């Protein structure tokens with residue numbers, strides 16, 4: 001069994017916890033509370049004949065947690081950098097997270113994730129254009145950018161399928177598969 005480590009940095013309130021909740025548990029809880037520090041969840045998936053455990057650190061986006069987040073980047077195989085499609089300010093933080101990842105986890109594959117696509121479909125003004133997404137995706141050297149909705153579930157399975165496939169392809173044969181360890185310097189209270 002292999003372990004695939006994913007972290008999900010992004011500004012506060014963009015919908016990171018809901019994204020993880022939708023993927024891991026297939027549910028949407030509109031009343032989710034701010035994440036303190038970070039929360040860990042895992043799911044087992046099958047790819048070809050391999051069983052893969054996808055471990056996800058759902059990190060908090062608030063400023064005071066940014067230094068803690070760095071501990072989670074180390075050893076991560078993939079990072080889902082999240083932003084809210086209806087909130088330009090959250091999109092402007094993408095570059096910050098990408099720079100952090102490149103500094104602290106240079107091997108980590110970056111996936112850009114636009115959240116709350118259901119709001120856009122319901123008529124809430126979209127504040128990030130497709131052209132901007134394409135440009136930032138290229139500049140960041142990200143694998144892809146996907147628009148998702150944790151509320152409707154749109155594109156969530158596709159996103160994580162792509163993450164698992166890309167991580168497996170990239171890291172297979174290096175140290176026996178996409179196996180990795182938990183960050184070693186985490187404060188005990190965060191486990």
Ligand code: GDP
Nearest residue numbers: 012013014015016017018030032116149150151
């Ligand atoms: P986090 O701080 O990035 O972890 O954000 P949360 O997951 O806690 O979500 C912040 C707020 O956005 C909550 O009120 C959620 O109900 C809402 N939210 C998250 N994802 C979606 C979505 O896909 N659609 C809609 N309409 N609201 C969402």
Ligand code: MG
Nearest residue numbers: 016017034035
């Ligand atoms: Mg959260």
